[in-house]
Amino acid sequence: MATTYDATTALIVVDVQNDFADPAGSLYVRGGAGVAERCSAEAWRASQSGAFVAYTQDWHPESTPHFAKDGGVWPVHCLAGTWGAAFHPALQVLGPVVRKGTNGEDGYSGFTMRDPITGETTATELEGLLRDREIRRVVVCGLATDYCVNATAIDARRLGFATEVLEDAIAAVNLQPGDEERAIDAMAAAGCTFGEMAARSAARAAARRAAE
Numbered sequence: 731m732a733t734t735y736d737a738t739t740a741l742i743v744v745d746v747q748n749d750f751a752d753p754a755g756s757l758y759v760r761g762g763a764g765v766a767e768r769c770s771a772e773a774w775r776a777s778q779s780g781a782f783v784a785y786t787q788d789w790h791p792e793s794t795p796h797f798a799k800d801g802g803v804w805p806v807h808c809l810a811g812t813w814g815a816a817f818h819p820a821l822q823v824l825g826p827v828v829r830k831g832t833n834g835e836d837g838y839s840g841f842t843m844r845d846p847i848t849g850e851t852t853a854t855e856l857e858g859l860l861r862d863r864e865i866r867r868v869v870v871c872g873l874a875t876d877y878c879v880n881a882t883a884i885d886a887r888r889l890g891f892a893t894e895v896l897e898d899a900i901a902a903v904n905l906q907p908g909d910e911e912r913a914i915d916a917m918a919a920a921g922c923t924f925g926e927m928a929a930r931s932a933a934r935a936a937a938r939r940a941a942e
Contacts, residue, residue, distance in 0.1 A: 733772075733869055733896060733925035735779035740865045742840055742856070742886075743769045743785045744872030744879050746821045749807040749814035751873060756807045756814060759874045761901040766818035768899040769871050772927055773824050782863050783825035784856060786840035786872075786882065789815055794834030795846040802846060828856045838881035841889065857889055867892040869925065871899035876913040887920045894925045 749755035751762030788808035808815040831837030886893040902910035
């Protein structure tokens with residue numbers, strides 16, 4: 731069924747940035763540009779229904795243990811102030827932006843950052859933005875399914891929010907075969923549900939009617 735929105739719901743758009751969504755990006759996720767377009771359309775629909783819309787954005791310094799060149803696992807990506815860190819041009823930004831990884835942390839979840847050396851976690855301002863607006867339910871979309879979407883959705887459940895993942899507005903890195911499926915299973919095990927955009931839901935309903 732199509733995802734619904736109201737004033738107690740927030741749409742969280744995760745990391746729809748050039749380095750992930752553009753083929754020229756350093757960590758391109760296949761299908762990322764399409765995700766950007768769908769997230770933009772969904773943000774507009776959510777805002778028109780009175781929902782709160784927030785965005786997360788990787789925003790890394792030049793050197794961080796998060797990067798392979800400094801001992802981590804990832805190529806350099808989303809350097810603060812660069813083209814790669816900017817939101818994809820297909821994405822319309824309709825709400826506040828929460829930047830993560832700003833001091834070199836691992837910034838997988840929109841809610842928390844983790845020091846890659848000590849393991850210490852610190853909160854971003856995202857939870858506060860939601861609590862201030864008395865949000866009870868969140869819908870998560872963006873990039874990538876098996877990393878930042880997964881971590882954000884599971885953190886939202888840990889913090890007590892009813893959490894829905896928009897299946898047709900996410901895409902996976904699949905660094906290892908099966909990563910996407912494992913991420914979906916982990917989100918489901920954490921209590922997340924899965925929805926779809928209104929256009930896809932209507933198309934499926936039409937197809938069912940045509941087949942009857």
